[in-house]
Amino acid sequence: MMNLEEMRKLDAAGLQNELNALLKAHMGLRMQKATQQLQNTSQLTKVRRDIARIRTLIRQNTMQES
Template identity: 60%
Template sequence: MKASEIRSKDAAELGKELESLLRAQFSLRMQRATQQLSNTSQLKKVRRDIARVRTIMAENAGK
């Protein structure tokens, strides 16, 4: 997900997006722990998307 896509969303949508990303991260961690995750690069992508969303949320809170 690109930062420009995230910036176009309002606070409620960002909250929902963050929640879904955190759920996805948990699911991926459980798959990795049970040796079911074949593409481990997904973890890195989700982690970075979470960081992007949180950064945009912090920027919007400062305005």
């Protein structure tokens, strides 16, 4: 997991790669929860918040460019 300062240093391609990785991780955690294999359910919340942060940064970058 990256902190916000590290996320802000990434370019658009880096943010997109990180977003894709987090979406895959979120899917895996959801599958673990569905099969009752997930021990730490707070991971779902952390991943969802990181996804929202990256999407916000992507949106901010596109707004600054136009």
